Amino acid sequence: GENVEQHPSTLSVQEGDSAVIKCTYSDSASNYFPWYKQELGKRPQLIIDIRSNVGEKKDQRIAVTLNKTAKHFSLHITETQPEDSAVYFCAASPTSGTYKYIFGTGTRLKVLA
Amino acid sequence: GAGVSQSPSNKVTEKGKDVELRCDPISGHTALYWYRQSLGQGLEFLIYFQGNSAPDKSGLPSDRFSAERTGGSVSTLTIQRTQQEDSAVYLCASSRGQSTGELFFGEGSRLTVL
Numbered sequence: 648g649e650n651v652e653q654h655p656s657t658l659s660v661q662e663g664d665s666a667v668i669k670c671t672y673s674d675s676a677s678n679y680f681p682w683y684k685q686e687l688g689k690r691p692q693l694i695i696d697i698r699s700n701v702g703e704k705k706d707q708r709i710a711v712t713l714n715k716t717a718k719h720f721s722l723h724i725t726e727t728q729p730e731d732s733a734v735y736f737c738a739a740s741p742t743s744g745t746y747k748y749i750f751g752t753g754t755r756l757k758v759l760a
Numbered sequence: 761g762a763g764v765s766q767s768p769s770n771k772v773t774e775k776g777k778d779v780e781l782r783c784d785p786i787s788g789h790t791a792l793y794w795y796r797q798s799l800g801q802g803l804e805f806l807i808y809f810q811g812n813s814a815p816d817k818s819g820l821p822s823d824r825f826s827a828e829r830t831g832g833s834v835s836t837l838t839i840q841r842t843q844q845e846d847s848a849v850y851l852c853a854s855s856r857g858q859s860t861g862e863l864f865f866g867e868g869s870r871l872t873v874l
Contacts, residue, residue: 736803
């Protein structure tokens with residue numbers, strides 16, 4: 648089955664700096680890669696996703712890159728702000744058959760003002 | 761409803777007792793997921809329902825765990841003979857199904873086994 652590894656487990660950056668979180672997956676059948684943000688005490692929410700037919704996707708200060716050959720994908724946050732502080736989870740899922748989302752172990756991002 | 765609803769929000773039980781956790785997904789969503797989040801840990805997949813298909817139970821950690829989904833809507837996760845290691849937040853999520861897309865999570869049920 649699918650296994651998703653996520654690094655780092657914790658990340659502290661100064662406000663205004665960039666943050667990068669990396670994930671690797673094992674199942675070559677995975678074609679959909681979402682990222683979820685979980686603020687303290689709240690439910691996870693989707694912030695961006697990417698499908699295997701593209702290598703990069705951007706949404707304002709957030710971008711995700713995908714290298715299907717190497718089976719890894721990354722989340723990039725530029726110009727970080729204190730409200731970006733949260734736990735971020737990557738996930739992988741196939742796009743046919745069973746749509747079982749396997750999540751990484753999470754990255755706790757702290758943006759220092 | 762407006763979102764995924766879970767109950768109870770908090771449950772404290774004694775070791776060895778059975779517990780039931782309920783999830784009411786967004787109306788019209790055909791896919792429903794249960795995940796477990798232990799303190800400071802990731803989202804551990806438990807079980808996935810899609811329409812009338814047989815559920816994917818591959819993440820259930822032991823035979824003390826079971827789940828059902830009645831009428832393609834409400835789901836109940838049952839943990840029998842609870843153990844202290846079952847203490848966690850149990851998150852339910854739903855999606856439109858039929859393809860990959862956004863998961864909408866509930867607030868979770870925090871289970872504490874004494």
